[in-house]
Amino acid sequence: MKKITIDTVAKRVGVSAATVSYALSGKKKISAETKEKILEAVKELDYRPDITARNLASNKTWTVGLYASSTQNIREDSFFNNILTGVLDVLHERNYQLMVYADYSSDSKGSSPEFRLTQPIDGVLIMNPRINDVYIEHVKERNIPYVLIGTPEKDAGETYFVDSDITAGYYAAVNYLISKGHRNIILMNGPAEYVQSENREIGYRQAFLDNGLACDEHSIVHVRMVEEDGYRAFLQLLQEKTNATAVITFNDTIAVGVLRALRDQKVNVPHKMAVVSAGNTMITRIHNPTITSIDMNAYIIGSKAAELLVDVIEKRRMQPSHEIIQTHLEERESS
Amino acid sequence: MKKITIDTVAKRVGVSAATVSYALSGKKKISAETKEKILEAVKELDYRPDITARNLASNKTWTVGLYASSTQNIREDSFFNNILTGVLDVLHERNYQLMVYADYSSDSKGSSPEFRLTQPIDGVLIMNPRINDVYIEHVKERNIPYVLIGTPEKDAGETYFVDSDITAGYYAAVNYLISKGHRNIILMNGPAEYVQSENREIGYRQAFLDNGLACDEHSIVHVRMVEEDGYRAFLQLLQEKTNATAVITFNDTIAVGVLRALRDQKVNVPHKMAVVSAGNTMITRIHNPTITSIDMNAYIIGSKAAELLVDVIEKRRMQPSHEIIQTHLEERESS
DNA sequence: CTGAAAGCGCTTACAG
DNA sequence: CTGAAAGCGCTTACAG
Numbered sequence: 001m002k003k004i005t006i007d008t009v010a011k012r013v014g015v016s017a018a019t020v021s022y023a024l025s026g027k028k029k030i031s032a033e034t035k036e037k038i039l040e041a042v043k044e045l046d047y048r049p050d051i052t053a054r055n056l057a058s059n060k061t062w063t064v065g066l067y068a069s070s071t072q073n074i075r076e077d078s079f080f081n082n083i084l085t086g087v088l089d090v091l092h093e094r095n096y097q098l099m100v101y102a103d104y105s106s107d108s109k110g111s112s113p114e115f116r117l118t119q120p121i122d123g124v125l126i127m128n129p130r131i132n133d134v135y136i137e138h139v140k141e142r143n144i145p146y147v148l149i150g151t152p153e154k155d156a157g158e159t160y161f162v163d164s165d166i167t168a169g170y171y172a173a174v175n176y177l178i179s180k181g182h183r184n185i186i187l188m189n190g191p192a193e194y195v196q197s198e199n200r201e202i203g204y205r206q207a208f209l210d211n212g213l214a215c216d217e218h219s220i221v222h223v224r225m226v227e228e229d230g231y232r233a234f235l236q237l238l239q240e241k242t243n244a245t246a247v248i249t250f251n252d253t254i255a256v257g258v259l260r261a262l263r264d265q266k267v268n269v270p271h272k273m274a275v276v277s278a279g280n281t282m283i284t285r286i287h288n289p290t291i292t293s294i295d296m297n298a299y300i301i302g303s304k305a306a307e308l309l310v311d312v313i314e315k316r317r318m319q320p321s322h323e324i325i326q327t328h329l330e331e332r333e334s335s
Numbered sequence: 336m337k338k339i340t341i342d343t344v345a346k347r348v349g350v351s352a353a354t355v356s357y358a359l360s361g362k363k364k365i366s367a368e369t370k371e372k373i374l375e376a377v378k379e380l381d382y383r384p385d386i387t388a389r390n391l392a393s394n395k396t397w398t399v400g401l402y403a404s405s406t407q408n409i410r411e412d413s414f415f416n417n418i419l420t421g422v423l424d425v426l427h428e429r430n431y432q433l434m435v436y437a438d439y440s441s442d443s444k445g446s447s448p449e450f451r452l453t454q455p456i457d458g459v460l461i462m463n464p465r466i467n468d469v470y471i472e473h474v475k476e477r478n479i480p481y482v483l484i485g486t487p488e489k490d491a492g493e494t495y496f497v498d499s500d501i502t503a504g505y506y507a508a509v510n511y512l513i514s515k516g517h518r519n520i521i522l523m524n525g526p527a528e529y530v531q532s533e534n535r536e537i538g539y540r541q542a543f544l545d546n547g548l549a550c551d552e553h554s555i556v557h558v559r560m561v562e563e564d565g566y567r568a569f570l571q572l573l574q575e576k577t578n579a580t581a582v583i584t585f586n587d588t589i590a591v592g593v594l595r596a597l598r599d600q601k602v603n604v605p606h607k608m609a610v611v612s613a614g615n616t617m618i619t620r621i622h623n624p625t626i627t628s629i630d631m632n633a634y635i636i637g638s639k640a641a642e643l644l645v646d647v648i649e650k651r652r653m654q655p656s657h658e659i660i661q662t663h664l665e666e667r668e669s670s
Numbered sequence: 671c672t673g674a675a676a677g678c679g680c681t682t683a684c685a686g
Numbered sequence: 687c688t689g690a691a692a693g694c695g696c697t698t699a700c701a702g
Contacts, residue, residue: 005695016673021697028698031671046476052390052455053695056678061387063434071420075634076617078413085406088437099398100435102423120387120455141381256621282411286591288623299410340679351689356681363682366687388679391694 004047012041024049055120064091064309065099065124067135073225074102077253078281079298083149086302087125094310096122103128123313125149125305129161130193147309149301151322153195160312161322162305164296166196166278169327170203173248173276173294176329178211182246182274186237187220188230188258190250197222200250200278225250230257238265246274246335252281255291259334274335289333297325339382347376359384390455399426399644400434400459402470408560409437412588413616414633418484421637422460429645431457438463440470458648460484460640464496465528482644484636486657488530495647496657497640499631501531501613504662505538508583508611508629511664513546517581517609521572522555523565523593525585532557535585535613560585565592573600581609581670587616590626594669609670624668632660 002008010017015034022028023038030038041047055061066087074080084100091098099121123145129136131153139146148161177185187204190197201220208215221237223229230249237244238261249255255277259269267273269289277284280295304323311317337343345352350369357363358373365373376382390396401422409415419435426433434456458480464471466488474481483496512520522539525532536555543550556572558564565584572579573596584590590612594604602608604624612619615630639658646652 003695006697007695017696018674018698019672022672025697029671034671048477050391050455050695052387052396053678054697055387055455056385056391056680057695057697059678059697071423074423075413075416075420078410078416081410081413081416084435085410085437088406088409088435092437092439098435100419100423100433102420102427104427120390142383256617282591283618283621286618286622288621338679341681342679352680353682353690354688357688360681364687369687385679388694389681391696392679392681394681394694 004045006047006049008045009038009041009047012045013037061120061122062095063097063099063121064306064313065101065121067101067103067124067126069103069128069225070106071102071104073253076227077225077251077279078283079251079253079279079296082281082298083127083302083305086299086304087306090303090306090310094306096306096310123147123309125309129153129195131195131198145309145312147305147312149305151195151199153198156322158320159322160308160317160320162301162308162325163199163322164301164325164327166294166296166327167199167203167206169278169294169296169329170200170248171207172203172327173278173292173329174204174207175211176331177246177248177274177276177335178207178213180246180274180335183213184216184242184244184246185219186242186244186247188233188247188249188254189220189222190225190254192222197250204248219244223250223254225254227253227257227260230254231261232257234258234261235264238262238267245272246276248276248278250278252277252279252284252291252293255293255334256283256287259287259289259291270333270335276329276335280330284330284332287334292332292335293330294327295330296327300325339380341382341384343380344373344376344382347380348372396455396457397430398432398434398456399641399648400436400456402436402438402459402461404438404463404560405441406437406439408588411562412560412586412614413618414586414614414631417616417633418462418637418640421634421639422641425638425641425645429641431641431645458482458644460644464488464530466530466533480644480647482640482647484640486530486534488533491657493655494657495643495652495655497636497643497660498534498657499636499660499662501629501631501662502534502538502541504613504629504631504664505535505583506542507538507662508613508627508664509539509542510546511666512581512583512609512611512670513542513548515581515609515670518548519551519577519579519581520554521577521579521582523568523582523584523589524555524557525560525589527557532585539583554579558585558589560589562588562592562595565589566596567592569593569596570599573597573602580607581611583611583613585613587612587614587619587626587628590628590669591618591622594622594624594626605668605670611664611670615665619665619667622669627667627670628665629662630665631662635660 006017023030127149129150151163223233276292278294280293284291284293341352358365358370462484464485486498558568611627613629615628619626619628
């Protein structure tokens with residue numbers, strides 16, 4: 001069975017391929033009569049345009065890429081789900097499709113960024129921007145429209161991004177802990193290479209500063225953003241007999257690990273150790289004890305980022321802009 | 336700045352485009368000398384093949400689609416994360432990319448299946464197959480390779496699929512509840528249109544049968560697979576003064592809703608009401624109380640399905656086959 | 671309102 | 687080992 005192409009349709013109706021194309025796209029007026037005949041033939045033949053050919057000819061794919069975290073992180077942290085669904089809902093509205101790339105850069109196999117850039121996408125959403133992010137550099141060089149989900153390390157004035165004001169979020173959370181009498185607060189941050197981590201640290205330090213308190217450099221630790229690392233790192237801290245009375249973590253997943261370590265060591269939460277996390281994903285209200293967490297409005301961030309990207313792709317926005325979403329602290333049992 | 340194409344490279348080196356193509360793909364032997372010059376030019380010019388053009392010419396996209404649930408469901412249930420990461424990891428290994436489609440079929444806008452089928456993908460993974468699934472029909476007609484994540488309603492002998500033995504899982508779970516003395520067990524199932532729901536019900540009924548017990552038809556209720564529906568439906572059941580002493584739910588998300596209703600109504604779990612769910616996602620061990628759940632090995636299912644699909648696409652498998660993954664019951668506090 | 675034709679940028683028999 | 691050329695199936699100025 002031969003493939004049904006635009007020519008099959010054109011021949012059957014007795015018009016040119018161009019006419020069929022125009023009738024289908026509506027980019028030119030076609031007489032009602034001809035149009036009807038074409039639509040009929042399309043139905044009869046069950047013709048569907050080959051999208052790859054269309055993409056090549058029109059230089060447009062109606063597809064957007066989402067450069068996400070590692071699969072291990074995706075698996076554990078439903079923060080991703082909120083971003084993803086925000087993105088999906090907007091793209092659906094705007095008639096775009098989504099390609100999801102997980103981050104395997106730490107892999108041996110290492111799918112280099114180059115590989116990605118050759119993909120047929122109109123633009124890309126980049127989660128977790130890093131310091132000196134190679135991927136961003138490449139996207140820039142190639143002139144692929146992109147929007148950061150997060151804050152860029154530099155050139156903030158020249159890049160499109162949407163982020164939560166996580167600095168203010170941490171500032172408020174640490175202030176809150178200080179107001180509760182805590183003086184020694186551990187910051188269990190994510191990898192230093194992420195701008196996200198940096199922004200958290202800034203808020204954390206500022207809170208100490210503004211309260212006239214010194215902040216112990218040893219109180220800041222970096223772990224990968226997975227539960228196991230939170231668990232192990234905190235177990236070690238406990239064994240080193242930390243005199244901290246509170247901890248604030250990079251995300252909810254790490255907090256779950258931390259709380260597991262605390263339970264293992266029979267440390268009472270929140271009386272001996274208060275725990276605050278960021279993300280406010282489902283687990284924070286389901287965990288025992290429930291976890292105080294900074295809500296970052298991930299769904300909103302995802303949808304705003306997708307909207308921005310589509311606007312940039314379609315040149316409805318041409319001056320770099322960004323949006324910073326406010327956070328709020330959801331107080332629960334762990335603090 | 337003009338776009339750098341294969342011709343740009345060919346001209347600079349002084350060979351034909353064909354030679355460049357072969358040198359890059361390795362599909363034909365090219366003299367070491369020429370090849371080196373080509374590679375050098377590629378580097379200098381920073382040439383990257385246009386994938387859309389390649390796709391069109393080679394009739395291959397190295398892309399696979401994942402037809403998932405509604406975004407609301409994705410947002411709440413990290414079961415999806417496990418499937419997704421299993422799929423992603425295998426595809427990465429096999430050099431395929433992933434396109435994610437959420438299910439908006441219940442939407443007013445209703446992106447019809449037709450729309451999807453025109454997408455440039457080599458094959459598709461379909462989650463949550465339904466009874467009389469229109470989408471599957473279309474994929475079939477179009478001869479697009481597909482693998483079901485779940486069991487097909489019919490033609491099981493002619494379709495590729497991977498599923499967990501959820502019937503056995505429910506059978507075991509209900510047996511377990513019966514052995515604990517429960518006689519009136521509610522099945523809070525998913526929508527009847529899903530084959531998944533059907534398979535659960537079969538296991539549920541069989542357990543009653545094999546224990547010589549009658550199963551009250553009113554004990555089976557259908558809800559959408561989101562927390563809110565589990566909550567509302569169970570609240571209603573409680574108000575109707577059900578004499579059930581146990582409930583088994585379609586998934587973990589619904590169970591969370593059910594448990595919330597129980598807490599609201601101050602019904603003791605597990606003494607007044609035992610709860611068993613399916614999915615064994617992170618929340619089941621984090622919830623208070625922890626939730627007894629049927630582990631379906633979602634990550635394994637996702638990865639096996641992706642492997643199968645790639646094998647089908649690459650014609651390394653040509654006879655319909657399927658794999659049924661065993662489940663196991665993870666006993667916890669809720670039962 | 672409609673058509674002929676060039677063009678999108680690759681791949682791949684085919685011929686040498 | 688290398689090249690000329692057709693072909694993938696669309697879209698879109700351009701001309702009428």
